Amino acid sequence: DQQVKQNSPSLSVQEGRISILNCDYTNSMFDYFLWYKKYPAEGPTFLISISSIKDKNEDGRFTVFLNKSAKHLSLHIVPSQPGDSAVYFCAASDASDSGGGADGLTFGKGTHLIIQP
């Protein structure tokens, strides 16, 4: 049973336009969400995160939106650049876990973003 779902395996966007990557989750205990970016032959790189007490977090060209009632989050990249072409993973954790931290992250399957010139 997949608790974190990224329903689009791939997404193609023109350079300069907005890229919107979506993620849905089913576990209502999740309260911390992250986006990772992964290039081939490299490990995932942390991009941006959001706590469930917020509905938006912005960092430069990247904005993450959280809709708790819909159990949905999205990553917006504006404007999209060629270097943004990568696989993007959505991940979630239950930060209220005993010990004050997460026993690992639950990942979605990833969305391959392709930025076309």
Add this chain to the structure above:
Amino acid sequence: DADVTQTPRNRITKTGKRIMLECSQTKGHDRMYWYRQDPGLGLRLIYYSFDVKDINKGEISDGYSVSRQAQAKFSLSLESAIPNQTALYFCATSEPLSGRGETQYFGPGTRLLVL
């Protein structure tokens, strides 16, 4: 220099062989994790460790064991490798942040092929 390193980066082995994948970190984090990535399946947690004396099974621990030799080192062993353990393996570290979630930092990965 990379904060989280993994050795080897690539490994080919045969069914039944014992192999060890190693992870070292210079971030000073107490928490370390091992994940595997299979095509189309994202990353799945194998084992995690909150400190040297604390080891926990993750979602898919069968067929694997781990050793936390020091705060900076966390090794993953396949006691008797089988072909369906062919995957990309990632080590990660994190530091607990009171009151909110933590960010995990990943190594570059080890590509393992079991023939």
